[in-house]
Amino acid sequence: MTWQGSASDLARRLARDAEAVCRHYLSNGRRQGRYWMVGDVRNTPGRSMFVRLSGPEYGPGAAGHWTDAATAEFGDLLDVIRESCGLVDFREVADEARRFLSMPLPPPQPQPLGAQCQPAAKRGSPDAARRLFAMSQPIAGTLAERYLAGRDILLSTHERALRFHPGCYYRDLVTGETLTLPALIAAVTSLDGRITGVQRTYLSPKLDPSGKVGKAQVADPRRSLGHLLGNGIWLGLEPDTSVPVMAAGEGFETMASLRTVMPALPVAAATSANHLAGLIFPPGCRRLYIAPDADAAGRHGMERLSQRAGEAGILALVLRPQLGDFNDDLRHLGPAHLAAWLSDQLVPEDARLFLPPG
Structure with a gap:
C-alpha cells in the first residue's frame, strides 16, 4: 500500500469513530450536537475549533473533518493526531493512528548502521518544532541556501534561525496525499532565544530552467508549527x-x-x-x-x-x-x-x- 493510500485509509477508519478519537486526543473539548468543540488542534481548551462527528466518507461535510474558525486551519483526524501529539514524521502519525485503531504496526524498517532511534516528541507543538529544527542541518551548500540566493537574499552564516531538512513531511489536507520534500526551516523564537515554533518553506527538489530553486508545487508551500503568537x-x-x-x-x-x-x-x-x-x-x-x-x-x-x-x-x-x-x-x-x-x-x-x- 502506498503512503497516499495508507493515509486515506487511516483517515477514513478514524472518521468512523470520530467521537472516540476526539475524546482521546482532544480531551479538553466536548460534544455539542453533531460536532466536537475545542480550542484548537493542539487540544487547547476553548470553542473555536469544531470537528464533524458524522457525515459522508468523502468530500464536503465528511466525518472527521475539522475547521478552526480563529485561524482558518482545517484538516482531518490524522492532523489532529499529529498536532495534539507533537509528531513530525508521517510514519509516527500513522503508527499512532494504528495503535488507536488496534491495527497491527508495519514491520520496522532497517536502520542505517550507527543510526539511533529517537523517542517521539512530547505532546505539544513546540516540542515537535524543536525536534524538527534539531533534526535539520545548517543551510550552507544546501537547496535552502540556493533558494535564498535565487531570491537575492544573502544572509550571514552566523544567522542561527535558518536550517535545511532534505525530506520534510508534507500532507495535502484536501487529497490526503503524503510527500516528503526538501524544506527551508526557520526557527520561531521568544526573546530569550527559546524555539517555540518553526516555519517550513517546502522547496522543489529540481532546479528550474534558470538553475534556481523554487518553492514546491503544492497547495501551501509554507506552513508553520508551534506557538507563534508574540514570537518571531x-x-x-x-x-x-x-x-x-x-x-x-x-x-x-x-x-x-x-x-x-x-x-x-x-x-x-x-x-x-x-x-x-x-x-x-x-x-x-x-x-x-x-x-x-x-x-x-x-x-x-x-x-x-x-x-x-x-x-x-x-x-x-x-x-x-x-x-x-x-x-x-x-x-x-x-x-x-x-x-x-x-x-x-x-x-x-x-x-x-x-x-x-x-
Missing part, C-alpha cells in the same frame, strides 16, 4: 539583549530582504498579520520600523502593532516598498536602489547607522 523569526537578535531599533513584518523573505541591505538591523518576521499585531517588543526598543503586507490583513496588523508600540512609548514608523514587497524591490531593482529608497524612510540617525555609505 528573528534575524540579528541576541537573546535577552537591548534592541533600541528594529524592524518587523509578516513574511520571512520580506524581512530577510531588508536584512540583506541592512545587515546590522535586527528584524523579526511574525509569519502572519495576526501574529505581527501581537509581536512582543525586545527590551530597550525605542524605534520600530514596520513592513506590512499590502492587503487589508497587513494594514490591520500594522495598525494594531503601531498602537501597541505607542502605548509602550516606542516610535513606530512604516516602511513602504516600491513594488509588491521588499523582495520584489531587491530582485528587480537591486540592493543599491533598495538602500537608496529606504534612506528616505529611515530616521537620519538610523540611515547613517544601518545603510552602507554612498
